[in-house]
Amino acid sequence: MNDETKIRILQEEIASLKMELKRKEKQLHELRFNKNLKSPCSEDLNTEEIARYSRQMLIPDIGVRGQISLKQSKVLVVGTGGLGCPAALYLAAAGVGEITLIDNDEVDLTNLHRQILHTELDLGIKKVLSAFDTLTSINSNVKIVPVHMHADGTSLQKFLEDNKFTVVIDGTDNVATRYLLNDLCVINDIPLVSGSALQMEGQLTVYNFNKGPCYRCLFPVPPPPETVTSCGDGGVLGVVPGIIGVLEALEAIKIITGISGVLSGRLLIFDGSEATFHNVKLRNKNNNCEVCGIAPIITEPIDYEQFCGAKAHDKVENINILNSDENVDVTDFSHKFKNNQLLLDVRPELEYQMCHLPNSLNIPFSSIQKCKDLNDLETEIMEKCSNEGSCVYVICRRGNDSQRAVCQLKEKFSSLPVKFINIKGGLHAYSKLIDPSFPVY
Amino acid sequence: MSELPITIGFGGGAELLFDNKKNHPVSLPVKDKAWKIGDLIFWIKDNLLKERPDLFIQDDSVRPGILVLVNDTDWELVDTVNYEIQPNDKIVFISTLHGG
Ligand SMILES: [Zn+2]
Numbered sequence: 001m002n003d004e005t006k007i008r009i010l011q012e013e014i015a016s017l018k019m020e021l022k023r024k025e026k027q028l029h030e031l032r033f034n035k036n037l038k039s040p041c042s043e044d045l046n047t048e049e050i051a052r053y054s055r056q057m058l059i060p061d062i063g064v065r066g067q068i069s070l071k072q073s074k075v076l077v078v079g080t081g082g083l084g085c086p087a088a089l090y091l092a093a094a095g096v097g098e099i100t101l102i103d104n105d106e107v108d109l110t111n112l113h114r115q116i117l118h119t120e121l122d123l124g125i126k127k128v129l130s131a132f133d134t135l136t137s138i139n140s141n142v143k144i145v146p147v148h149m150h151a152d153g154t155s156l157q158k159f160l161e162d163n164k165f166t167v168v169i170d171g172t173d174n175v176a177t178r179y180l181l182n183d184l185c186v187i188n189d190i191p192l193v194s195g196s197a198l199q200m201e202g203q204l205t206v207y208n209f210n211k212g213p214c215y216r217c218l219f220p221v222p223p224p225p226e227t228v229t230s231c232g233d234g235g236v237l238g239v240v241p242g243i244i245g246v247l248e249a250l251e252a253i254k255i256i257t258g259i260s261g262v263l264s265g266r267l268l269i270f271d272g273s274e275a276t277f278h279n280v281k282l283r284n285k286n287n288n289c290e291v292c293g294i295a296p297i298i299t300e301p302i303d304y305e306q307f308c309g310a311k312a313h314d315k316v317e318n319i320n321i322l323n324s325d326e327n328v329d330v331t332d333f334s335h336k337f338k339n340n341q342l343l344l345d346v347r348p349e350l351e352y353q354m355c356h357l358p359n360s361l362n363i364p365f366s367s368i369q370k371c372k373d374l375n376d377l378e379t380e381i382m383e384k385c386s387n388e389g390s391c392v393y394v395i396c397r398r399g400n401d402s403q404r405a406v407c408q409l410k411e412k413f414s415s416l417p418v419k420f421i422n423i424k425g426g427l428h429a430y431s432k433l434i435d436p437s438f439p440v441y
Numbered sequence: 442m443s444e445l446p447i448t449i450g451f452g453g454g455a456e457l458l459f460d461n462k463k464n465h466p467v468s469l470p471v472k473d474k475a476w477k478i479g480d481l482i483f484w485i486k487d488n489l490l491k492e493r494p495d496l497f498i499q500d501d502s503v504r505p506g507i508l509v510l511v512n513d514t515d516w517e518l519v520d521t522v523n524y525e526i527q528p529n530d531k532i533v534f535i536s537t538l539h540g541g
Contacts, residue, residue, distance in 0.1 A: 083541040173541040196538035201453055203538050219537065223506025227496055229454060231540040241541060267508070269452065269535065271463075280510050283517035314540065370492070 014121070029140060044068045049141065053095050066257035067095060073166040073256045074098040076159075078151050078181060080127045081105070082114040082231065082241030083195050083248060084171030089117060090249035091169075092135040092142045096256070099135065100145040100163065102156075103127045110441060114238035151177055152312070153184075153301025160188045167252045170194040171245065173230065175222055176304040176312035182207055182215035183301060186292045191264075193251045195244040198234050200272035202244035205263055205282070206251050208292060212264035217286040222308040230314035240272050319400050326406055327422050330429045333393060342384045342392045344377070346405040347427075351397065355439045357430070365401040368408055377409075381418055391419040397441075399426035445469040445476055446528055449485065453536035455507060458497055459489050469526070478509065479522030481532065497534075508535045 037047040045067060050057075057067050075096050077084045080103040091099055107115075107122040107130050115127070122130035128146035135144045149155055151172070168190050170181050178194070185192040191209035195202065207214045247268070254262050269278040291298040305312055328336070337343065343360040345352055352362040361380055367373045381392065394409070396402040399422065406420045413420075423430070431438040449465040456463045469476050469484065482503060486494050496504065502522055503509060509516040510533040511524055526532070 079541055081541050171541050173539065175539050178539065196540060198454065198538045198540040201538060203453070218508070219506060221505035223537070224496075224504060227504065227506060227536070228539055234454070234540065236540060271452065274463075278513060280513045281515060281518065283515045 025137075044071065049095065052139075052141075056094065061259050062257055066259075069257050070095050070253065071097045074100070074163060075167050075169060075252055075256075076100045076102070076163070076165045077169045077171055078102050078177070079171035079173065080115070080117065080131045081111065081171060081173060082197060082236065082238070083245040084169065085115045085117040085131065086242050086245030087169050087171060087193075087195075087248040087252070088131060088135060089138070090246055091252060092139045092144070094249070094253055095139065096142060096252075098143040098145065100147060100159075100165070101128045101131050102147045102149060102151050102159075103131075104148055104150040110232075114236065114241050116238075116242070150312070151180065153180055153304065156180065156184055157187075157301055160184055160190070165190050167255050168192050169248050169252060171248070173314040174310065174312055175225075175228055176308040176310055178215060179222065179307065180301060180304045180312070183291050183298055186214050186216075186296075187299065191255050191262075193248045193255070195241075195248045197241035197244050198229060198231060198236055200237055200240060202240050202270040202272070204244050204247050204251070204268040204270070205266065206255070207264075209255065209262055209264040211285055213282060213285045214289060214292040216291050217284075217289045218282065220286075220290065222310075225308065225310040228310065232314060232316070237272060240270070243270060243272075316398055316400065318398065319403060321403050322406055322422055326410075326420070327424050328393070329424045330433050333423050334430075334434045337393060340384060341390070342380055344392055344394045344405070346394060346396045346401050351441075354441065355427075357395070357427075357438075360395070365396065365405050368405050368412075371412070374412065378413070378416075381413065381416055385416075385418045389417070389419070391421045393421050393423055395423040395430075396426045398428050399424050402426060444471060445526060447526060448529075448531045449481075449489070450531060450533035451535070452533060453538050455497070455534050455536040458492060460491050465489060476526040477522060478511070478516060478524045478526065478532065481526060482522070503534060506537050508537060509533070510535065 033048045039045060039047045039050055042050060042064065053067050056062050057064055073096050075091055077088045077099060080088065080101050088099055088101060105127050106124055107118045107127055109123060111118060117131040117134040118127065126148045128148050132144045132146040135142065168181060168185050170178060170192055172178060181192060185208050192207040194207055195204045251263050265282050267280050267282055269280065285292060287294050290296060311317060339359055343357060345356055345360045345362045346365040346368060348364050349362060363373050363377055385392065394402045394405050402422045406422045409420045427438060428440055431440045446468045449467055451459050451463055482498060486498055490497060498504065511519050512531055516524060
């Protein structure tokens with residue numbers, strides 16, 4: 001029996017054991033918490049709820065009234081990643097009546113350092129289902145609605161029409177979806193709590209609340225796609241989206257319970273490396289805004305991928321810019337490559353330090369673009385590629401930058417008798433097809 | 442007139458274009474007219490920017506997606522490029538983040 005079959009059988013066994021476990025947990029829960037016990041002093045909250053939420057109801061700003069508002073509210077969390085997980089966690093614990101989760105991704109090993117609703121056992125399953133399990137186990141009073149879908153204009157618009165959400169939480173990872181959520185929240189008149197995080201920094205604000213500005217008031221023109229960095233490329237420290245996601249939950253609770261001081265018209269900038277929070281005053285709502293202004297032009301969702309010039313996800317799009325004789329697939333490469341040949345790894349230095357193939361030379365693509373360290377490369381080429389027709393293999397993470405590098409290198413070294421060959425699919429393909437012990441990240 | 446001491450800050454990844462340094466205390470040289478942020482953007486381009494001006498400047502202003510803050514206030518509230526820089530102002534250029 002191969003490992004894949006073993007994994008599948010075990011997953012099925014665990015799934016059926018989980019069903020059994022859930023049945024017994026439900027029995028225990030019902031014996032422990034009698035949901036039918038009407039409290040003698042409240043119409044709206046039962047005995048268990050009063051005890052459970054007592055610590056937050058003791059805050060004058062919340063009180064019984066605020067707790068009832070939370071129970072009657074419906075929150076939409078778009079994205080169950082680094083921001084959506086901590087946000088949903090605290091909203092569920094606080095007793096929000098209904099939380100809808102939208103995400104079309106599955107749990108991946110690279111998610112677990114920050115997406116804290118998912119566990120090792122959830123790898124490969126839909127994020128919304130994994131989040132559903134965790135949230136329900138923390139507070140079974142809350143109705144969790146898991147929706148496995150991509151947040152596109154048509155489906156999301158229908159969704160917002162059918163449900164009257166009190167607040168929407170933006171936990172997405174790309175510019176196109178951020179504009180989409182903004183426009184839909186304006187059109188449907190719902191406050192949008194918007195957070196973002198990268199590396200050691202986070203940003204947080206509330207759009208479309210109490211005559212405050214919307215995302216388009218601030219950014220009528222989307223950023224050039226080449227200036228947008230994803231967590232998969234730039235990296236992110238798990239606690240940073242954790243902090244921002246928790247603050248998103250706080251803003252949502254304030255909006256729901258009517259606490260003043262909502263972060264509207266202001267931007268909170270968190271710098272984890274310096275442990276600073278900057279609270280800056282933003283511009284007013286723009287009366288000429290295309291979506292929230294006096295005479296809006298955008299009254300229904302537009303094509304956001306076209307508007308932003310970028311896809312509505314944070315995955316990398318593969319390119320194919322070389323002639324077929326400038327490419328080699330990983331299988332051919334692994335047969336052909338000899339130790340006396342030159343293997344050039346063009347990933348950033350930090351990625352090279354995490355993992356690399358033996359006998360490879362690291363010159364990042366960014367250096368090649370700036371013609372930096374090319375003397376080192378020329379020396380290596382002169383040393384290793386003395387024979388007529390020898391080649392330099394070029395590799396990167398997924399096989400895109402290596403193609404760009406080949407394009408530049410063949411021009412820069414056109415005088416040398418050497419051919420630059422791109423390794424198709426990069427180290428991802430190498431790990432998948434040749435050596436699974438090479439880490440995929 | 443004398444030199445104009447200010448602090449220029451970069452954040453949200455914009456610092457990558459400036460040697461990865463977030464804070465730059467500088468003294469702007471004497472000039473016969475008042476220093477406006479519009480002038481400062483070009484001064485930054487000529488004196489601080491290490492690479493890729495297109496990732497910072499577009500059409501005589503900052504590129505879309507960069508928020509300019511004058512003493513913790515959005516520059517839209519102080520007449521953007523026309524704001525007259527005062528001694529000891531802190532002017533921050535922050536790139537918006539999109540990850541989650
Ligand atoms: Zn607007």
